[in-house]
Amino acid sequence: MKSLSKLLGAVSLCALTTVVQAQAKFPSKTVRIVVPFGTGAMIDIIPRDFGNKLQEKWGVPVIVENRPGAASMLGAEYVAKAPADGYTLLMASSSTLSAAPFLYKNLRFDPLKDLVPVTLVSDAPSILLVSPQLPVNNLKEFVALAKSKPGEMSYASAGVGGIIHLQTEYFQGLTGIKMIHTPYVGSQQAVADLTSNRVQMMVDILASNTGNLQGKLLKPLASFTQKRLPQLPDVPTATEAGYPMVTGIWFGMAAPRGTPAEVIDKIQKDISAIINEPAFKKKYEDQGMYMIGNTPAEMQKIVSTEAERWKKVIQDARISIE
Numbered sequence: 243m244k245s246l247s248k249l250l251g252a253v254s255l256c257a258l259t260t261v262v263q264a265q266a267k268f269p270s271k272t273v274r275i276v277v278p279f280g281t282g283a284m285i286d287i288i289p290r291d292f293g294n295k296l297q298e299k300w301g302v303p304v305i306v307e308n309r310p311g312a313a314s315m316l317g318a319e320y321v322a323k324a325p326a327d328g329y330t331l332l333m334a335s336s337s338t339l340s341a342a343p344f345l346y347k348n349l350r351f352d353p354l355k356d357l358v359p360v361t362l363v364s365d366a367p368s369i370l371l372v373s374p375q376l377p378v379n380n381l382k383e384f385v386a387l388a389k390s391k392p393g394e395m396s397y398a399s400a401g402v403g404g405i406i407h408l409q410t411e412y413f414q415g416l417t418g419i420k421m422i423h424t425p426y427v428g429s430q431q432a433v434a435d436l437t438s439n440r441v442q443m444m445v446d447i448l449a450s451n452t453g454n455l456q457g458k459l460l461k462p463l464a465s466f467t468q469k470r471l472p473q474l475p476d477v478p479t480a481t482e483a484g485y486p487m488v489t490g491i492w493f494g495m496a497a498p499r500g501t502p503a504e505v506i507d508k509i510q511k512d513i514s515a516i517i518n519e520p521a522f523k524k525k526y527e528d529q530g531m532y533m534i535g536n537t538p539a540e541m542q543k544i545v546s547t548e549a550e551r552w553k554k555v556i557q558d559a560r561i562s563i564e
Contacts, residue, residue: 278317322356326500340548359541360495366447373439381483388419396422398432398444448530
């Protein structure tokens, strides 16, 4: 009996040692970062940038793979159902983790349960933009104009149920205005119509509109930030205008639930170290993207807080996607 106990103990110790050694060796093969959107946007550019540095650090290939579709749900589901070993990661957006669970009626997975946070990579402040042809010069004038024309003015978004759509619905609820939603395939596709006043307003991140603002194609009326943006020092915050609203879009890494804590910890620390290098931070801050690199627990808190906010907005606006 004692011999059997010793044997079982030795086997258990050997198995535990093997697991620890396997985790200690991470990564030992190609790591894939799945971007659930198309190429060219910040959510695609940033992981390619730090992915190159991770590849140098880890000595294994780090590949960014685009799997767009269903407002990021196709790529998210793919990662959620991948082996929980750290070799398949998701570059998620706030809409992926904090809004989608309440938008879709027939999801084949639960983003909040089947994916776990690794680190918040970046935060992108949002701004309210209007057509240069619109006869308003500040947020109060815009709200007054919209209230005088209920259901006549329209706003653009990058798609039904995306954070840009939800942010605008949140703003409408805060101000009491009512506009018509005009969704586009992406925010840049909306710029031409916004410039020509076919649609009158759009909420979008600063990083996607630096060129549009420099070319005076769009007129910024407010930022949804705690304080004025250094890139737009003359543009007041919405709170300054009397509408206390702070919101943006964040991007973060997630992994399949069950991924070993040691692996998640290593990925988090290595990504955080890279994106917080002074040159890396400045490169993106100049474009309106703020690098973070926090812990999984800190990211989870943000995911949960945002989920409560967008759940209410979705329910109040009666938004749903089949």
